[in-house]
Amino acid sequence: MPYFDVASAAPLHPVAREALLASLDEGWADPARLHREGRRARMLLDAAREAAAEAVGCRADELVFTPSGTQAVHSGISGVLAGRRRAGRRLVRSAVEHSCVLHAAQVHAADGGSVAVVGCDRSGRVAADRFAAELTPDTALAALQSANHEVGTVQPVAEVAEACAAAGVPLLVDAAQSLPWGPVAGPWSVLAGSAHKWGGPPGVGLLAVRKGTRFAPRGPVDEREAGRAPGFENIPAIVAAAASLRAVRAEAAAEAGRLRGLVARLRERVAAVVPDVEVVGDPERRLPHLVTFSCLYVDGEALLHGLDRAGFSVSSGSSCTSSTLTPSHVLKAMGVLSEGNVRVSLPCGTGADEVERFLEVLPGAVREVRAALGAPGAVAAPAGGEAGSVVVDALGARCPVPVIELAKAVERVPVGATVTVRSDDEVAALDIPAWCWTQGQEYLGERPLEGERGAAYVVRRRV
Amino acid sequence: MPYFDVASAAPLHPVAREALLASLDEGWADPARLHREGRRARMLLDAAREAAAEAVGCRADELVFTPSGTQAVHSGISGVLAGRRRAGRRLVRSAVEHSCVLHAAQVHAADGGSVAVVGCDRSGRVAADRFAAELTPDTALAALQSANHEVGTVQPVAEVAEACAAAGVPLLVDAAQSLPWGPVAGPWSVLAGSAHKWGGPPGVGLLAVRKGTRFAPRGPVDEREAGRAPGFENIPAIVAAAASLRAVRAEAAAEAGRLRGLVARLRERVAAVVPDVEVVGDPERRLPHLVTFSCLYVDGEALLHGLDRAGFSVSSGSSCTSSTLTPSHVLKAMGVLSEGNVRVSLPCGTGADEVERFLEVLPGAVREVRAALGAPGAVAAPAGGEAGSVVVDALGARCPVPVIELAKAVERVPVGATVTVRSDDEVAALDIPAWCWTQGQEYLGERPLEGERGAAYVVRRRV
Incomplete structure (x- = not known):
């Protein structure tokens, strides 16, 4: 039963599972305590921090663990905005950021701050020069994802980071989707990631704040995690997350090449075997494992259920799969079709046979939904054209x-x-x-x- | 090697371990997704919520899971203060709340709110009538712990909850220390707990907000956990936490009686075998498993290390064990000695023999520290008294x-x-x-x- 929704959450990596089990026995105590159990927990935490920092490309004392990637982004944004309040109250973000960035930006706007949104092209890519043009002197923070979570388009983060550094504006990079594949290049200031995207357990995010970045944590703080993530540290999960990131990175180059081939095959064949389909996202500058397409005249929820019955787990940015009736803001910003939207994100180890089977099943699943809705092409056209509008x-x-x-x-x-x-x-x-x-x-x-x-x-x- | 610091963190309960392992395989997916993995995760989450709500004594739709007890308290306090802003901006708390309550109160005060602190007696107990007298018409929220985390004194929560209900002020109860032993009585409005205190894994807190309580979550929110705890749900840990709470509760009555006997023995014998010691906390109205005492002329950190070498893990509220050089605000509010402070909190299953061994080891450990410091009694008194002051x-x-x-x-x-x-x-x-x-x-x-x-x-x- 192929699970093609690794961009939502990946199953636990075997290395993570092993590390988690070991550190449930060794790392459950309070690392702030002086007794042997506390000291052992502290050692595990320190070692995990070193490993994660190396994978991220920062110093260990620049990295803290948070309870989720979402909280890493929330704290990162509010911390820099508060720390740089004297510089100004302007936040620049792209139109296609993850909703957690949008939520943090909404709070900033409700608090009287200003938010500038940089659009993208039809592929979901943000132009570095358009982004750079928004870096006015009163800009406190800029936020750009490393790669888009819905359509896989990779953003020009290194270029934007250079522009930000030149303008003296810190750049926060939401690297949740790309971190399993490699570190983020360029002089970014703040970076956030989420362990369950790389086969780590849920409950672990990471927040890196490079030295020299003005940062003032918001809300109540305690002495844990450098005052940037209050609450008891989840050490077993943190150890597992760090171990998993190392393991995934060791396989990343080979696996990226292989998955890229499968995704290319999907992009080409979906367009060929499904009528009235739009394959979206940048065809070249993209995450290796993710492909998204929208099917005209299709109810996304019905299609997801059809694929689920056929054994394939995928997700969708269509409004007809969510409770809010609002379509994905990403597809909206790209100006592409949102109906019948399907995101396929392949876990490491996905076989070519699974992808071929998906391609066999997909056209029938789409046809079935269209027939049930009486969509054009599925039913006979009415005899004779009507005159006029x-x-x-x-x-x-x-x-x-x-x-x-x-x-x-x-x-x-x-x-x-x-x-x-x-x-x-x-x-x-x-x-x-x-x-x-x-x-x-x-x-x-x-x-x-x-x-x-x-x-x-x-x-x-x-x- | 006896671990006597369960009030900081308890090792994982065998039931929690089993539930965690099972739900790592079944509950890693995103419960917001429509596919089978998502639906399975959602079912596990729903079942855990039902179980936890039953143990807390609230409805399932009143309870959300947070990443820690600390975050449950932070969100609970800020949510009610924002929701009841029209009623007023006064927060009433006891002097002996956990530091996470103090931190949230500090943020409120920094934001222009007022905070009234209700003192306690020398046993750490807050008087219900003194607390009730602070419930002025402009009080937005009152906070009282169910039992103190440092000295074990149980607070008159049911009585205070009645007074709060009569005054129309919601009461938030930090029940972190007492929840393993039973539900909190009385018409409280908000309750917070922490799973690693009852043998659940780290990474899970719970926040119950009873219907009718005005509540406006602060900061960025998303659609998860009723908008009260943003970020991907940690379902395996949540499932384990709920299972562990049920298991611990099933043993609670019998184990409480047994541990109460061991603690009574400790209270009596510590005072007898250690000179110049003060056993603190209410002698009767107390948690069953926790005892605290302070030793004159003793450096708390040195004593902890001595006990650790002798095989006993305990903790301390002394300033000489912390980085801040500030003594525990709890001991300070009680007006009791803070130096040479030791907290012993017994895990379920602690044997009488372990307690006796601790009593054998303790006097020597105290003597050793006093001798090293040249404390009175440890060294010969100087010959002859000096006249005058x-x-x-x-x-x-x-x-x-x-x-x-x-x-x-x-x-x-x-x-x-x-x-x-x-x-x-x-x-x-x-x-x-x-x-x-x-x-x-x-x-x-x-x-x-x-x-x-x-x-x-x-x-x-x-x-």
Whole structure:
């Protein structure tokens, strides 16, 4: 049963398991205590810190362990913003950061700070020069991920770090997705990572703050972890996390090459075997193990369940898989289709046969969902085209139904005529323009509905 | 090698170990995901929440898991203070709360809030009526521990909870030390606990917020744990923590009775076999497994090392064991001696023979430290008493030296004469009055030194 969602969480690495078991016996005591159990715990903690710092590329006294990657990012952002309050209250971040960066930025904005968001291109890549242009003198902190967690696009972090260093602005790098593959290059100031992304146990994040970075921890602190992560240290998990990072790194170069081949195969074949699909993310500058695509006229949740029944565990950035009905802000920033979105992230050791089996199963799973929704291509087109333009009322319908109704209506109108879709689904604002882009139709724009929630989206048939 | 520091951290309970191993295989995935691994993780998390809520005495939807007991307290305090900001900005806490409560209160005060501190008696017990008298209409939150972590004194939580309910003030109970022994009685509003105190793994705290309590989480939040504990859930550790709490509770009544007998034996015999010792904490209303005493003329760190060499792991609230040179705020609030302080906290299963062995070893260990420091009783008293009052210069000397010099000087002056000790050790302000109290001498007070840090402490010889 292939698990293709390692970008969410990786199963425990055998090395991590072994280290965890050993240190449950040796490292459960309070490392602040003077007795032998405390001293033993302290030694394990110190050794884990040395190992993790070496893998990150910083000094041991620059690195603390946090209870999660999320908390590492939260503390990193709030600590630098507070430490550099005199410099200014501006935070610069990319549009495609992980939600934990967005949440920390929201708190900063609610507290009266300003947040500048740097957009990306259609591949999800942030331009280094556009990012650098936002580094005004009052910028307290800049945040850029090393690689995107949803589409795998690698960001120009080294270049941006140089620009930040030149501007005197510390750069925080969320390295959660890339850290298993190697250290982050460039003169970054703060770095965050998460152990369960590299086969470590849950409950361990890491936060590196390079010497010379002004840092003032926020909220209540204690004497643990240099005052940067309050609460009793989770030493068995920390030891396991450090051991796992070393083990994963030892295999990284060989495994990256192998997975890159499998992902290339997936990118090529998905586009070939699934009609109306958009494979997203930068085709070259990308994480080795991750590929994302969106399927028109597909309900993401239904597709995930279909793939799950067929034995494949994947994830999705579609709104129709989340409780919030808001599509992934990453896909939104890229301007790509969000409906029927599937993220495949391969664990180390994935076999070519598993990938081939996925490619065999996928077209049928997509077809099934489209048929159930009555999507275009799945049902016979209605006889005869209608003359002139039409209005489609999709109020109350949720993704992907508005786009399906649009596509069916476009088939019925002559070239040159328009289809207006009335929809109160927030996702339509993203998916209708994206549908036009992929289908070669012309998106004319949207206007608010009178007296109702939602908007009217106008499309002209071109082909 | 007996480990008598279970109040700092307990070794992993066998049930916790078993549950942890099983859920490392079953519960590593992201419970927010729709695939089978995610659903399995979600089921484990839900079941652990049910079990923990039953043990706490709340509804499952009132309980979230945090990365530590410390973070549960921090979030609990900041969440209620923010949620009840309209009611007022006053926080009432006892003087003997755990440092994590003090840290959260400091942040509140730095943010412009007010903090009222309710003192305790010499046994460490807070009077319910004194606490209730502080519940003014502008009180947003009150915090009282269920039992003290340093001296074992149980607090009148049920009574205080009733008073808080009557005043319309939510009560937060730090139940870290008592939760293994049973649920907290009374209409409390918020409760915090820590799994590694009951044989669960590190990395798990719990925060219960009863329905109807206004609560607004502070800082960045995400969708996990009802928005009250951001970051990836540590499900294997959570499952182990819940299993361990049930297992410990099943043994609690029988084990409490047994340990209570051992602690009574310790309290009685320590006072008998060690000269110049003060056994602290309420003799009756106390945790079953914990006893604390302070030894005059003893350096706490040296005594801990001596006991460690003899095979016993204990902890201490003395300043001479910490990096800060500040004595335990708990001992300070109680007004008891802090020097040579030892806390013995017995794990479940401790044998009577281990306790007897400790009692055999202790007097020699104390004697050895006193001899090395040239303490009174350890060295021959100087021949002949000096007439009249004397001044002892102990500037630059650290605990327990100022008290040792005081005791030696008192032996040399006639009854009725005074000894003035000049000391710049912060602990002297606590330990010199406490020494007078235990020795039947009269403490006349202190005055600042002219042009120097420190004070002159004046004692009249009575006996």
